[in-house]
Amino acid sequence: MFKAIGIICILIGCVGWGNRKIGQERERIRQLHTMRRILERIRAEIAYGKHTLPEICLMLTEINDIRYQKCFQRIYQAASVSGSGLPALWKAEFEAFLKDQPLQEEERELFVGLPDRLGFQEETGQAESIGRLEELLAQKAGYAEEGCENKTKMIRSVSILTGLLLTIWLL
């Protein structure tokens, strides 16, 4: 009886670990799409609305992700209300936020490094520069999506197999 319960627990644990890994991968893809959509909005607001970056941050407080909303709210408050420098604020805010997200280092750096692409004197050049960043993120999201199905199958198989092996080994 105890053995059977133990086997079930081990199997559930391993499958749970596998599901967590799959969830992380899906979350990574979701995050990449969110970041890409944010950059797309920034690019459009620059190209068509000629808004300043603090103004765009204020607009982005309405984005459909509460965690990003809060980041943009804080950046806008600090940049616009207290007048602090936007590049430093952006880096500090998103470095802290993205470090806990299931993203690869390079993906994090692409988004955090947005201020390095600022300083263009006309909106088309500025928008194009951000557009290139957006393309890179879209590419990363595309690759991640392509590999996601296979990765899911592999993780699921490995987790079940690990569970079975552990069970056999412990028996």
Place this chain on the structure above:
Amino acid sequence: MCEEEVLRLFPEKIRGKWKEVAGQAEKLQEIRLRAGKPLTILVDEKERFVDPGGRIVDRQEAAARQESAELEEILKHLCQYSIYAFADEIRQGFLTVQGGHRIGLAGQALLDGENRIVNLKYIRYLNIRIAHQVKGAADPLIPLLYERGRVVSTLLISPPGGGKTTMLRDIIRQISNGTAYGRGINVSVVDERSEIAGSFLGIAQNDVGTRTDVLDGCPKVEGMMRLIRAMSPQALAVDELGGIEDMQALRMANGCGCRLLATIHGSSLEEVLRKSYMRYAAEEGLFERYIVLDRTAGARGIEGVYDREGKPCLRR
């Protein structure tokens, strides 16, 4: 105008140096930053300097020199790290920031094939003109701006820095809210350089009255026609007339029954009326009052008020 507002003109890391200057916010008129040259400020009509420790000094030799890199950082900060958003203003040589402060720029001009300035590069000279809203500045003028309870078209004349915009802003506020001489009327403002209302995110930062509509950042000629069609104003206000097109637009507005409130650079009525584009404005009686301002004059800088024929209504 408070200390905090002046400090916010500078990036956070150098604000310490400007604390004492910001403490003079009420009297501060200009901050002049020139690469490699002493930090100069204009306080209460007096030129003074800022030493490396941020203290205000009278001796030029004790003044700190402005570094080019820091100047660029200040410009980026003033543009909110969004230089593209201020490209048109930079091309024209000035930009207006939150609070209505105007930043004059100079550097190297880039010209196109037709000798028009397409951009400014190596911006090494900044003149930060601190905007002050002086409520009540127009009090002595208000009785002269009404005839039988009706606002009269008025032109404010003064040299640069003579307080035209400050006076215009207060006139707009008072006639919009209503005074003892006439009830409040709808005023439309074409705020080409965002100096009158000091709009930020479309909201006027200065008090320009309850019945005032502001078209911010729009060229005067186009803005005037647009506002007449869209907002049906009883009075139309513009800053710094500067050419025949402006006068033609004003004539058209006058023809629509709008009272006009405008400013122009000049040191006297005679000098202004000598300008070719002003001549027929005088002949047609476009303006019913001419107000000449001079900072050195008493009574809030009012040098004289003249009627449409140039006869004085008030002289200092």
